[in-house]
Amino acid sequence: MIRVLNIIETISSGGVERRRLSMAKLLDKSTFELKIICTNSYGSFADEIRKHGVEVIEIGSLTNFLDVKQHLKVQKIIANFKPHIIHGAIFEGVTMAAINGFWKRVPIIILEETSDPQTRSWKGNLLMKALTLLAHKVIGVSPAATNYLINTLKIGKNKVALITNGIATPRTVSLDETIMLKKQLNISEHEIVIGSIGRMTDDANKRFSDLINAFAILVKKQLPVKLILVGDGVEKKKYIQQVQNLGLQKQVFFAGYQADTSLYYSIFDVFSLVSSHESFGLVLAEAMFHKLPIVATKVGGMKYIVDDKETGFLVEKYDVKSIASKLETLCENKQLRQEFGQKGFLKATQNYTEERYVNTIKELYSNLVTRHFRTVQPDKINKTTQQ
Structure with missing residues (x-):
């Protein structure tokens, strides 16, 4: 069983949370156990995710980049859940995933650039660059996002993955x-x-x-x-x-x-x-x-x-x-x-189907876990993921 801890910002009805709903619906539950941390949630979207057996934990907003109280909450969840993968998206999620995943020695850290940051300040770029140094993989949700990661932040191409969004097939309207x-x-x-x-x-x-x-x-x-x-x-x-x-x-x-x-x-x-x-x-x-x-x-x-x-x-x-x-x-x-x-x-x-999106995420998760444990702890891959 591969345990994945997703960390995002507010859950309302945007693209990031829709992709997490797709994961909750379609990731094979005999292979993956998914848990989501968010700062806050509004509306019924978080409940939709919970209906698919995925725990959503709200911890409250970060007051600043180094909000010790909030980081300690994340570390406690990591200690209890023991994820193989921590996957952060949006600034707050990226920050919490990178810092706490590194501090708690989570085997695999994935960060996700969900914007086209044309107006991000040099300080913002520097911070994002520093956080990506802690990651094993950085996802861009569009060619524009991956271009930013490679050309602006100067992240190596082998570390960057393009995984475009997927959406659920719309219902038929009479x-x-x-x-x-x-x-x-x-x-x-x-x-x-x-x-x-x-x-x-x-x-x-x-x-x-x-x-x-x-x-x-x-x-x-x-x-x-x-x-x-x-x-x-x-x-x-x-x-x-x-x-x-x-x-x-x-x-x-x-x-x-x-x-x-x-x-x-x-x-x-x-x-x-x-x-x-x-x-x-x-x-x-x-x-x-x-x-x-x-x-x-x-x-x-x-x-x-x-x-x-x-x-x-x-x-x-x-x-x-x-x-x-x-x-x-x-x-x-x-x-x-x-x-x-x-x-x-x-x-x-x-x-742009959600099936294509989830299959790509599944392949990324599985490959990173297999590669990590074969390289670092070849005798523990089966034992660790089966716990």
Whole structure:
């Protein structure tokens, strides 16, 4: 039995915790025992993980990099669980995994870069570099992330692994559900629905303001369009005010946080994400599973997910006019929407399934454990993993 301790930051509904849910669901429980430490959790996502027999332990937020009280909590869990692997993601998780995994002599330390840190300070880069020196493997969730690890932090290529995100196959939405939601939102049959999904916590990143301004251009051109924004956060009030200032109250709907996003994807005709930076862009893969054409910015991992002029259009960040132009092209061409959507669906099913993701993680875990115990303690590999 290979014991794996995952350490992450807050569990809500983001990509990192979704990947841990995939592990909880699909890792072979006769081979792997999984435990997760998080700082905090919100909503029901942690309970979803627990339903699959994985313990989730909340320890509270770190007050600083060297929060002794929190590190001692992690060390106690390590002492009781005796993991063969400690796997940290996001700054807090990376910090706790690297420091405490090294201090408690966990055999294998894995760190995961989940962002595209274009604005990370030199101090942040130096700290991340120092932490990776304690790791046996460093995962990048996209080519953008691995490029950062190799080219900025100067980590050896043999130490870096590219493991792109995977998502669960979306549920099938019935026609009746779709019709009812469109009726509730007052969307007529001839209107084209543009949709976007994401946390509304930082407009400097997600740039929903750019999407709203681009949408306003389409409305001025009298295109029959509606914009649906799914998500919540502190920036939502600003977006609502922006919509009111532009006089778009009848064309823009804020759906708030939705646990079941499949229903909303089912009413979209076009999906758009225009972030200024993005490590991967999980919602793009989700949109592709729903056979939606995409308009996205050419940043981070998104430029690797969307094939320009094949599965959607890529535009420069902050370029509102280009965003509007590409949205207009898709709104006016149903055949192109269908072609892009079908090609995107094929790419998603080949590259972004949670089964593919978990199988890759399983192979990494197994190889590292086998290599470590054969090299360091060849007589203990079976005895240790069977305990």
